[in-house]
Structures are given as C-alpha cells and as structure tokens.
Amino acid sequence: MKVNQMAIINNVTRLLDSRKIKYAAYELPAEKLGALETAHLLGVDSANVFKTIVITREKPKKPLLVVVPGNSTVDLKLLASALNEKKVHLPTEREAEELTDLQAGGISPLALINKGFQVVIDSSAQNFKEIHVSGGQRGLNIKLSVVDLVKLTNGRFEKVSYPGV
Numbered sequence: 001m002k003v004n005q006m007a008i009i010n011n012v013t014r015l016l017d018s019r020k021i022k023y024a025a026y027e028l029p030a031e032k033l034g035a036l037e038t039a040h041l042l043g044v045d046s047a048n049v050f051k052t053i054v055i056t057r058e059k060p061k062k063p064l065l066v067v068v069p070g071n072s073t074v075d076l077k078l079l080a081s082a083l084n085e086k087k088v089h090l091p092t093e094r095e096a097e098e099l100t101d102l103q104a105g106g107i108s109p110l111a112l113i114n115k116g117f118q119v120v121i122d123s124s125a126q127n128f129k130e131i132h133v134s135g136g137q138r139g140l141n142i143k144l145s146v147v148d149l150v151k152l153t154n155g156r157f158e159k160v161s162y163p164g165v
Helices: 011-018 035-042 076-082 093-100 123-127 146-153
Strands: 023-027 050-057 064-069 072-074 118-122 130-134 140-145 156-158 161-163
Touching: 011 023, 011 140, 035 130, 050 093, 050 130, 064 072, 064 123, 064 161, 076 156, 118 123, 118 146, 123 146, 123 156, 130 146, 140 146
Parallel strands: 064 118, 118 156
Antiparallel strands: 023 140, 050 064, 072 161, 130 140
16 A cells, blocks of 8 residues: 655645644545554554544533544543543543544544534643654554644643553
8 A cells, every 4th residue: 555745635734834833744545544554554653643532512512622642542541530520431432533523533623623622632642752643644644743732722731641552
C-alpha cells in the first residue's frame, strides 16, 4: 500500500496555510485506519502517531478531545483527576461521530478548532518535536510541531494515557 505526501486541501489544511504553519500532509487509504496501522503505513513509531479520542463528562458540558499516542489507551481516572471531574466517559463510536460531525478515523482537534472542545494532549507529546494527527477526514494525516498543535487548539498537557491499546 502506498502513502503519498501530498497537497490534499480541506478546512484543516486551509487553516494551517492561512496561519502559515509548517506541516506535512499524507494521503492514506480512505477506510477507517487506527493509529497503529497509520504508523505502519507511514513507517514511523506508533508513539509518534497520536489519535484523538472524544470524551464526555458527567455534567452536561461540551465533550472534550483527548490526544494520545497510537500505542496507548486513555486512562479515564487520570483524565477525570486532571480535569477536576468526578467521572468522564468514553462514548460509542457513533456518539463520538454525532458529537463532532466527523467520521471516526477522521476526528481531529485541528478540524474542531473554535467549536468549543477542550483539548487535552498526553504529556508524552512533549518528547517529540513533531507528531502526526488526523487531518479531519479519513485518509488524511498531518505532521506538525507539537508547539503549533498546542497553540492552535489551546490544548494543555496532562499525563492521561498508559501503554497498550
């Protein structure tokens, strides 16, 4: 299977271009791929490909986006503690799609900027200069600097995952 570095244009790439943010876009197969499959296709370490997980809270507030390494799982207790919440929940894939208006496999914090989602990025991202995230649609992967991702999404770092899928 071939991965192309390319110039797919969508709302995410237009946003990055308009803010003059350096990034690389990669075209992947359009079916739903997990972060581990994406890492394999890109030939990069799975710890460098981050997946975006939608999380809901106990009290009816806007859901949040948690960005964790592809080879990790969100720790709901750590996350709740970091947010000063009693409990947080993992919605179903269908619920996540309804909450974001994006397809699973294409949910991206970059596609949901200014939509009111709080973004929490696993602190392990700080070990990298650049990471890979979804480009807001299936088949599009974006590599950009961690600093730019945090600035764009107004994200904050927290230790919220543990190794293992």
